Amino acid sequence: MDTTYASSAVKALPDAPVLSILINHPPFASMERKKRPRNDRRLAELSIILKRCFEKTIMLQNYARSVIEVTVTILSFDGGLLATCCNSITLALIDAGISLYDYVTAVTVGIYDQTALLDLNSLEEADLSFITIGVVGDSDKLNLILCEDRLPLDRVERLISLGIEGCHRLKQLMNETVREVGTDLLSKKQ
Amino acid sequence: MDVITITQPNQPQAEINATLDDGDVEMEDEELDVDVNGGIVDSAKSKNDIVVPGELITDDPSWMRGHGTYFLNEKTYSAVAGTIIRVNKLLSVIPFKGRYSPETGDHIVGRIVEVSNKRWKVDIGAEHDAILMLGAVNLPGGVLRRKSEADELQMRAILKEGDLLNAEVQSLFQDGSASLHTRSLKYGKLRNGVFVVVPSNLIIRAKNHAHDMPGGVSIILGVNGFCWIYKTKENQVPVAGGSSTQSKAEAGFQAATHNGGYTPGMGSVSITSLEEQSSWDIYSDKNDTISNSIKETISRYKNCLLALSHCNIAINETRLAKAYDISLGYGDVNSLVNEEVEESIGEDLINSGKMRGVV
Numbered sequence: 198m199d200t201t202y203a204s205s206a207v208k209a210l211p212d213a214p215v216l217s218i219l220i221n222h223p224p225f226a227s228m229e230r231k232k233r234p235r236n237d238r239r240l241a242e243l244s245i246i247l248k249r250c251f252e253k254t255i256m257l258q259n260y261a262r263s264v265i266e267v268t269v270t271i272l273s274f275d276g277g278l279l280a281t282c283c284n285s286i287t288l289a290l291i292d293a294g295i296s297l298y299d300y301v302t303a304v305t306v307g308i309y310d311q312t313a314l315l316d317l318n319s320l321e322e323a324d325l326s327f328i329t330i331g332v333v334g335d336s337d338k339l340n341l342i343l344c345e346d347r348l349p350l351d352r353v354e355r356l357i358s359l360g361i362e363g364c365h366r367l368k369q370l371m372n373e374t375v376r377e378v379g380t381d382l383l384s385k386k387q
Numbered sequence: 388m389d390v391i392t393i394t395q396p397n398q399p400q401a402e403i404n405a406t407l408d409d410g411d412v413e414m415e416d417e418e419l420d421v422d423v424n425g426g427i428v429d430s431a432k433s434k435n436d437i438v439v440p441g442e443l444i445t446d447d448p449s450w451m452r453g454h455g456t457y458f459l460n461e462k463t464y465s466a467v468a469g470t471i472i473r474v475n476k477l478l479s480v481i482p483f484k485g486r487y488s489p490e491t492g493d494h495i496v497g498r499i500v501e502v503s504n505k506r507w508k509v510d511i512g513a514e515h516d517a518i519l520m521l522g523a524v525n526l527p528g529g530v531l532r533r534k535s536e537a538d539e540l541q542m543r544a545i546l547k548e549g550d551l552l553n554a555e556v557q558s559l560f561q562d563g564s565a566s567l568h569t570r571s572l573k574y575g576k577l578r579n580g581v582f583v584v585v586p587s588n589l590i591i592r593a594k595n596h597a598h599d600m601p602g603g604v605s606i607i608l609g610v611n612g613f614c615w616i617y618k619t620k621e622n623q624v625p626v627a628g629g630s631s632t633q634s635k636a637e638a639g640f641q642a643a644t645h646n647g648g649y650t651p652g653m654g655s656v657s658i659t660s661l662e663e664q665s666s667w668d669i670y671s672d673k674n675d676t677i678s679n680s681i682k683e684t685i686s687r688y689k690n691c692l693l694a695l696s697h698c699n700i701a702i703n704e705t706r707l708a709k710a711y712d713i714s715l716g717y718g719d720v721n722s723l724v725n726e727e728v729e730e731s732i733g734e735d736l737i738n739s740g741k742m743r744g745v746v
Contacts, residue, residue, distance in 0.1 A: 256457060256466055260514070261562055262515065262562055263514050263515065291439070291440060291467070291468050292484060293484065293485060293486075294467055294468075294469070294482035294483070294484050294485020294486065295467070295485070296440075296455065296457070296466035296467055297440040297441070297466060297467070298440070298441060298457065298464075298466065299440055299441030299464075300439075300440060300441055333441075334441040335441075372439055375439050375468050376437050376439065376468075378483075379437045379468055379469070379470075379483050380437065381699070382483050382484075382588075382699055383437070383470065383483070385698070385699050385700045385701060385737070386701045
């Protein structure tokens with residue numbers, strides 16, 4: 198996988214843990230078939246954003262001298278790319294038993310006229326201004342925020358507070374699933 | 388740490404109390420409970436309490452924080468999804484899944500990935516590769532002798548990259564990586580079989596991880612989830628009561644002439660050059676001749692093992708033997724790779740266990 202990147206980073210600081218996140222967007226995933234260049238700058242940017250976000254969420258001090266490699270493959274794309282990647286990485290890390298401070302859940306919030314909308318699809322994303330926010334657990338702390346459009350400043354606060362609510366709901370859903378899977382695993386244990 | 392602060396989860400107090408109390412298996416510290424919980428009423432007593440990352444475990448700072456937890460503002464939170472284990476005043480959370488974390492004494496199976504200065508690096512499915520020192524293996528030509536420079540030079544003749552071996556975790560380093568040893572005749576290089584990987588959390592820890600199964604097949608269920616299914620060794624050296632060194636050597640000689648393979652105890656007395664020769668057989672790369680029926684049995688065991696892991700059923704040798712029995716009713720070995728068949732084998736196993744009251 199991304200070994201060249203990892204090894205160069207390892208060289209820089211021999212004991213420091215390395216987190217590398219790679220996003221694959223195969224041609225069949227979007228509405229129309231489109232081949233993307235291997236080093237898509239947009240995907241590279243997203244992976245850097247995600248890396249920064251999860252470097253603060255994973256308890257990296259427990260992972261000295263190791264590399265945590267996350268590869269996300271998009272199978273079907275219809276908006277909310279960054280948010281979905283963030284949510285799936287959270288679940289993947291929990292599944293892998295990696296120590297996290299808390300869940301990170303993310304969602305997109307857009308604005309249509311006066312109305313704030315949660316979780317836009319790709320058509321809405323193309324036409325409306327939106328931001329992606331990521332929330333730590335049940336708190337109001339954001340550790341991921343991305344805005345690529347113009348937004349009326351007086352609306353931003355409302356958008357963010359709606360987004361946080363959406364994230365909390367997502368966290369609830371994730372929590373239920375994680376517990377369900379855990380209970381199932383335990384029931385077959387001894 | 389300045390980045391994240393976490394508010395108290397809005398779960399009912401009763402649930403938090405429940406998480407505090409996991410019905411400790413290791414210690415019967417009922418009196419201690421009252422003591423450390425400091426007035427918190429034990430409302431529910433369940434054995435396994437599930438926690439998720441970021442969940443508050445306790446706000447009592449007197450608890451010691453073990454693996455899978457973190458401490459923030461005098462409160463202990465869980466860092467992984469798993470169950471709480473409490474030993475005296477030490478709280479830790481054992482994740483449901485995750486990489487194998489070695490412990491001293493574990494019987495494991497691993498694969499050599501690197502030969503370096505006086506040591507081998509072994510992939511054991513943990514966060515770090517384990518280390519097998521040259522001094523921690525049975526050197527050819529006599530069980531107990533000191534390593535020499537000649538041994539250092541021909542390390543690849545003993546074990547090379549890609550070789551599989553079973554070993555025991557001798558000790559752990561500061562960063563959690565393991566040091567292995569194979570200084571026993573039950574450990575060493577693996578031959579005559581097939582390698583299977585299952586998640587390490589499915590392997591039930593037991594006294595013994597090497598078993599002879601029905602059908603002329605043996606299995607090593609490594610604690611790290613790496614398993615080895617192989618033909619049971621033939622011509623085990625008969626343990627004659629009070630055998631002298633002479634008779635041992637003789638037995639070894641006879642065994643060698645019989646099947647030309649390695650037999651345990653053969654290298655224990657090195658008096659002749661033949662003995663020296665045969666002790667190299669421990670590290671031989673050549674498989675014995677294995678009959679087709681044995682190969683089929685091995686494959687069936689392999690598929691049963693994979694079926695159990697597909698169904699997330701914890702594995703020990705009795706369950707595997709039972710799964711093998713059940714699988715015989717599902718026809719050919721190659722039909723067992725079917726997902727539906729795997730699932731129905733798992734179901735049958737669980738049901739058969741329920742009927743007898745144990746799984």
